[in-house]
Amino acid sequence: MFAWLEKNPFFFAVCVFVVIAYAGIVEILPDFANRARPLEGRQPYSVLELAGRHVYIKESCNACHTQMIRPFKSETDRYGMYSLSGEYAFDRPHLWGSKRTGPDLWRVGDYRTTDWHEHHMKAPTSVVPGSIMPAYPHMFSKDADLETAYAEALTVKKVFNVPYDTPNMPALGTWDEAREAALAQAAPIVEAMSDEGVKEAFKRGEIKQIVALIAYLNSLK
């Protein structure tokens, strides 16, 4: 049989494909719908938080920080309640990460403040002596891309039925409304920050990347 296959590249390729595709079909498909169901009360990210999530992805924070708390006492003591599948239903893509050079961040909103994040991003060693994390000063001067965040929210609402604009869920509305809502959500964050440049810019109606990122990190809880 094998000698025959080796002379018939077409059937050979078909066999290889069937053999390798098998695992995916059995392992991935069966539980697919189940795992995508959000935990009750779980809310999708606001536009500002999504913009912050984009900053997180842009700077590859997930290369060093995980967002997956494993069910061990040492981890629940350190980071809080272990992760549940339904908590991730609005995470596109997931940001579980594969390496902890820094600590897990899945519930960082529970134990770190805006002020802490600000200093951490400006000079990590000022709040964590010995930290090997780089500083991200450019986040304080560059604007967050709210429009792309809005585009993403609108896309997941249309394509994947993410429940924006439904009762008890965040409103998305039009682009102008979404922008207003983002400014409103950013206001208390900017208020809690000490960077003058960010405050000045916010008065002009600009939201810096750091503000969006902090909004995202604060939402992780």
Place this chain on the structure above:
Amino acid sequence: MRPGQMLSYDYTVAKLFMFSTIVFGIVGMAIGVFIAFEMAYPDLNYIAGEYSSFSRLRPLHTNGVIFGFMLSGIFSSWYYIGQRVLKVSLSESAFLRCIGQLHFWLYMLVMVLAVVSLWAGISTSKEYAELEWPIDILVVLVWVLWGVSIFGLIGIRREKTLYISVWYYIATFLGVAMLYLFNNMEVPTRLVSGYGSWLHSVSMYAGTNDALVQWWYGHNAVAFVFTVAIIAQIYYFLPKESGQPIFSYKLSLFSFWGLMFVYLWAGGHHLIYSTVPDWMQTMGSVFSVVLILPSWGSATNILLTMKGEWQQLRENPLIKFMVLASTFYMFSTLEGPILSIKSVNALAHFTDWVPGHVHDGTLGWVGFMTMAALYHMTPRFFKREIYSKSLMEVQFWIQTAGIVLYFASMWIAGITQGMMWRATDEYGNLLYSFIDTVTVLIPYYWIRAIGGLLYLIGFFIFVYNIYKSLSAPKLNAEPKNASPMGGMKVEVA
């Protein structure tokens, strides 16, 4: 081709890919060494503003070595081995020659776009699949062109039976195609909403599903780029270089089909103790252990090919490279299953042991095999002998020392980290804060960086050796069997 006429192979495309292997090898490894030093000495993060931070450079490093260096090596070896084992020359088909050239130049374009976009922070964040959708589409085109080249060449072959290497190339092509397509399913947001950036997209899968698909891809990109295609190379180059037939045909069959069947299941071991269903985690764990069988099947088959001919190790440094590569393959396919055992995984997951494991496979197995392939092909491409055998020896030992420093330091660092994370005092309180577990690793990060630097220095020696070979006096014919390094006489036509 008339009867009695010699078949003259066309190496134009293979040579192009050889050069890109070297360029991306230098770039990808240099970035890797640089970010390794960044972890030991964080001030290096600020050399070039946001463009030199660890987080921006890390995807550049992984993509550069996986899809720049290794894939170039795979393509180069395909355009060489393909013609030879199928007994057909690329120059016989203007169409396939054209496809080959197009394959190379489109691939170059993709790599340039990839470097620019990742450096700018345009990323989907999925590991080893960070490229955004417009580039993904180009990647698919590159892959289709390679497929046309593979099946086109097979279509016009003279040798009716497909040699083992061809099985593995076909599997690489199909495997990566399937994985890449499914993992990169994404919806461009601008097209749906009319707002925002044209480059941005959102994943088709959410949360746990996304992670499942991602690690089904991520683990098996390792399978089909780092393993399957490299086995294709060694199954051709080792017998050629040593003049020995493959030890066992049955073992080749068993390990090929075994690897095809088992490998894809093992992705679940990246998700142990995560929120994916328990049975999937167990399956990932169990199949990872089963994976030892086909992996060691290939490796023993390769090593036993040298049976009775071990003195060649002394005479021919190229044989050394390939034997060490197989040995590292065995080592790393034993380490992988150990890491997949739940209790070990609980300790080692998320620690530095993981990059350590990856690198003894990639530096030892893939890197050594890729360089051995280029060493074997260069005299045939350019009809010139390799410049210096002793430089090869020096390179071999420097790089081996580098790998040992790398994985040894990461082993210790990983276990230390894992133990410290879970350490509690007599009242059950955590003993260390997170930063304690970071600062304690700094010495190991230095050792790792130095190990990486040694490997890079070895790579520069390799490049120098190849460069000098190109300017050596030309032979009239390409070497027939073993490479000139083996001390064999070269037949002059």
